[in-house]
Amino acid sequence: MAVETVIILAAGDGTRMKSEQAKVLHTVAGRSLLGHVLAAVDHLKPAQTRVVVGADRESVQEHIAQIAPSAITIVQERRGGTGHAVQLALSGEAFRGTTLVLAGDTPMLTGQSLAAFLEAHINGKFSASVLTTEHPDPTGYGRIIRDDNGELSRIVEERDASDDERFICEINSGVYAFDSVKLAGSIGEITDTNSQKELYLTDVIGILKRKGESIAAVMIDDFTEILGVNDRVQLAESAALLRDRINDKWMREGVTIIDPTTTWIDITAKLSHDVTIHPGSTIMGTTTIAKGAVIGPRTTLKDCVVKQGASVLESIAINSVIGMSATVGPFTYLRDGTVLGDSTKAGAFVEIKNTTVGTGSKVPHLSYVGDATIGEGSNIGAATIFVNYDGENKHHTTIGDHVRIGSDTMLVAPVAIGDGAYTAAGSVITEDVPAGAIGVGRAKQRNVIDWVLRKRAGSKSAQAAEARKKKG
Ligand code: UD1
Ligand code: CA
Numbered sequence: 001m002a003v004e005t006v007i008i009l010a011a012g013d014g015t016r017m018k019s020e021q022a023k024v025l026h027t028v029a030g031r032s033l034l035g036h037v038l039a040a041v042d043h044l045k046p047a048q049t050r051v052v053v054g055a056d057r058e059s060v061q062e063h064i065a066q067i068a069p070s071a072i073t074i075v076q077e078r079r080g081g082t083g084h085a086v087q088l089a090l091s092g093e094a095f096r097g098t099t100l101v102l103a104g105d106t107p108m109l110t111g112q113s114l115a116a117f118l119e120a121h122i123n124g125k126f127s128a129s130v131l132t133t134e135h136p137d138p139t140g141y142g143r144i145i146r147d148d149n150g151e152l153s154r155i156v157e158e159r160d161a162s163d164d165e166r167f168i169c170e171i172n173s174g175v176y177a178f179d180s181v182k183l184a185g186s187i188g189e190i191t192d193t194n195s196q197k198e199l200y201l202t203d204v205i206g207i208l209k210r211k212g213e214s215i216a217a218v219m220i221d222d223f224t225e226i227l228g229v230n231d232r233v234q235l236a237e238s239a240a241l242l243r244d245r246i247n248d249k250w251m252r253e254g255v256t257i258i259d260p261t262t263t264w265i266d267i268t269a270k271l272s273h274d275v276t277i278h279p280g281s282t283i284m285g286t287t288t289i290a291k292g293a294v295i296g297p298r299t300t301l302k303d304c305v306v307k308q309g310a311s312v313l314e315s316i317a318i319n320s321v322i323g324m325s326a327t328v329g330p331f332t333y334l335r336d337g338t339v340l341g342d343s344t345k346a347g348a349f350v351e352i353k354n355t356t357v358g359t360g361s362k363v364p365h366l367s368y369v370g371d372a373t374i375g376e377g378s379n380i381g382a383a384t385i386f387v388n389y390d391g392e393n394k395h396h397t398t399i400g401d402h403v404r405i406g407s408d409t410m411l412v413a414p415v416a417i418g419d420g421a422y423t424a425a426g427s428v429i430t431e432d433v434p435a436g437a438i439g440v441g442r443a444k445q446r447n448v449i450d451w452v453l454r455k456r457a458g459s460k461s462a463q464a465a466e467a468r469k470k471k472g
Contacts, residue, residue, distance in 0.1 A: 025056070076088050128215050133170070138158075143171060159194075398417070
């Protein structure tokens with residue numbers, strides 16, 4: 001169903017959010033409220049999209065330029081109401097066909113529902129259609145007033161409604177389709193004779209009705225789809241509803257989610273069948289997870305690629321690649337630019353940054369690995385630190401294939417360890433170690449005989465040592 005123009009109203013101050021950030025930039029499921037609306041609208045492939053911006057204008061415009069560069073922004077300097085916003089969006093343009101108007105604060109709305117609504121509007125040849133729903137708690141919404149024949153006659157805002165009208169549960173979703181010419185012909189007639197002294201777009205419906213135009217109220221069954229976010233309570237409500245919607249979708253596509261109430265998957269993430277997600281996990285951004293991978297419990301992945309059969313337990317990974325059958329965790333922190341090859345291991349209390357780990361290599365325990373390239377089949381001993389920062393600059397460490405780094409080695413970068421080389425446990429390695437060599441960088445051990453007996457005479461240690469000596 002073709003729609004020529006989509007107008008998204010996003011200039012409001014969002015006063016009820018009590019935020020320094022524009023309301024439409026707040027996010028749920030990894031996307032801004034406005035981003036969700038733009039994604040639903042994109043499904044309709046409109047000839048043009050116009051977004052009315054005002055509050056926190058620069059940030060909103062910058063955001064739109066990033067996520068929907070073809071959209072036109074229109075500035076509403078003074079918030080004169082939803083009708084005023086549409087007047088501005090229409091001014092100076094010769095509109096044709098159908099215009100869809102909706103708000104930038106309804107993240108639950110789907111492209112499918114918008115398409116079905118448009119189809120009803122266009123097939124019915126109506127001058128205007130309003131998407132409505134029966135809401136169990138209509139408080140705050142505009143109410144749909146129907147005449148004796150059951151036809152839509154006007155919309156009344158909560159604060160302008162009579163006590164009787166407030167009992168009506170059918171509400172205005174804030175989504176409208178208009179014959180563009182008829183909208184343009186009536187939008188100038190609205191007045192601000194209401195409790196807020198604003199120009200209400202909703203009044204256009206009553207005006208068109210009085211002109212004898214055909215108006216439709218198209219009811220949608222699922223009232224959650226039209227949930228408008230006006231405050232942080234509704235922000236959390238819509239986030240939870242979207243979480244459930246996203247989880248349901250992935251479960252139907254073959255993902256096992258052990259506890260859907262504590263699993264938060266951004267709308268932009270992609271999962272394959274036979275992935276298992278344990279409780280308390282958050283899958284963010286552009287993360288993709290291949291089949292057979294096991295994630296969680298209590299794991300956060302942001303902008304990561306997790307390959308087939310990998311497992312990530314109780315860990316955090318950001319902008320990292322986790323190779324096929326690799327194991328990560330528990331308590332591992334993979335930072336920006338970590339690339340773990342196939343069958344690798346990053347174990348407990350290991351932090352890795354800007355590092356490539358070759359096939360089959362392991363960093364099993366208590367290490368920091370930064371700015372490094374590790375070859376294949378190498379083992380980084382427990383508590384090894386890649387000393388990459390000299391206080392001013394970061395330096396690179398190169399580790400070859402089948403290297404054995406002894407426990408508690410300090411690799412002071414820039415430094416290179418050749419193929420098949422070893423380092424002795426506890427070494428501070430400041431010079432390159434050639435292939436096949438062992439690098440030993442520590443003081444030779446000496447034992448001071450009977451030191452404890454002399455310096456700690458009478459202590460439990462001294463007594464234990466004396467008893468041992470007596471036994472011979
Ligand atoms: C509006 C409707 C109400 C409907 C509800 C659905 C009106 C008068 N009322 O009420 O019938 O039930 O949506 O969620 O339209 N905006 C501007 N410029 C302005 C004022 C608002 O761009 O001058 C934008 C806001 O940013 C927002 C949208 O229009 O995205 C709706 O405004 P809001 O103040 O949230 O209206 P509601 O009180 O929710
Ligand atoms: Ca609203």
